[in-house]
Amino acid sequence: MSGLQVVFLIVAVVTLFSGVMVVASRKMMHSALWLIMTLLGVAILFATLQAGFFAIVQVLVYIGAISILIIFTLMLTRRVMDEETTQVIKGWWLPALMAVILFGLLAGLLATWEDFQGMLNELPADVENLAAFGTALVNPAGYVIPFEVASILLLAALVGAIYIAMERKEKAE
Amino acid sequence: MLNDWLYVGIFALVSMFLPAAAISIAALLSPRKPNSVKNATYECGMETVGPAWVQMKVQYYVFALVFLVFDVEAVLLFPWAVAYKQLPLYAVVEAILFILILLGGLLYAWRKGALEWR
Numbered sequence: 001m002s003g004l005q006v007v008f009l010i011v012a013v014v015t016l017f018s019g020v021m022v023v024a025s026r027k028m029m030h031s032a033l034w035l036i037m038t039l040l041g042v043a044i045l046f047a048t049l050q051a052g053f054f055a056i057v058q059v060l061v062y063i064g065a066i067s068i069l070i071i072f073t074l075m076l077t078r079r080v081m082d083e084e085t086t087q088v089i090k091g092w093w094l095p096a097l098m099a100v101i102l103f104g105l106l107a108g109l110l111a112t113w114e115d116f117q118g119m120l121n122e123l124p125a126d127v128e129n130l131a132a133f134g135t136a137l138v139n140p141a142g143y144v145i146p147f148e149v150a151s152i153l154l155l156a157a158l159v160g161a162i163y164i165a166m167e168r169k170e171k172a173e
Numbered sequence: 174m175l176n177d178w179l180y181v182g183i184f185a186l187v188s189m190f191l192p193a194a195a196i197s198i199a200a201l202l203s204p205r206k207p208n209s210v211k212n213a214t215y216e217c218g219m220e221t222v223g224p225a226w227v228q229m230k231v232q233y234y235v236f237a238l239v240f241l242v243f244d245v246e247a248v249l250l251f252p253w254a255v256a257y258k259q260l261p262l263y264a265v266v267e268a269i270l271f272i273l274i275l276l277g278g279l280l281y282a283w284r285k286g287a288l289e290w291r
Binding site (some may be wrong): 016 | 178238244248252266
């Protein structure tokens, strides 16, 4: 087993455990902190896949902004989830069964993919990748429409969230 | 390339180990004689006033959200900036359009008073 595989296994176990703890821990603030651990694990996975830019983005946006937003949202709630109520819904076995079936289907599908057993390809240095990504992002034959639509999506998210937040504040006053 | 990340990993491990060592050595070596005054909750050396779980101002949420939106904008503009010298003029105009659309959001936030601390 190569060093990279050892790193992958450790990171995968930590990420999965943190992911389970996000839904299993009884205090919402602990869930948010476990979520940061999960996102950090995903960032390390990106790094092992030589997607350095996405590893940085994962830390910067997901941990630096989204987790903070979630924690601020938790701080807004007056009454945090009841610590006595049961966390498992009735009929939990049905979603569990669906998840297992979906996982089996995806794993089966991936196993038929010829590169599944293959090794990682060495990519050129990161700067060239990033420049190619940037060129493709604004290329009319590439991803310029998703690029501009992303801007409108962000605008809609910003306007909608400010509308909701400020509306509630005016009502409270 | 991956070896560069190894340094980051070693650095992260060391940075996790140092505080963990400080805390665990203190926990192992320190004498423990608890009494009710020592175990009392305090904040910044003072006795606490009221419950700890108070509702925070909504401004924290709005600020974090505006930050998130412009963080994502910066992430999307970063590859474009890296490729800047290879790009034709219309590509630069496209990115300016991208910024202008989001500038509308900033203006909206500004007009709505979301950027003010009240």
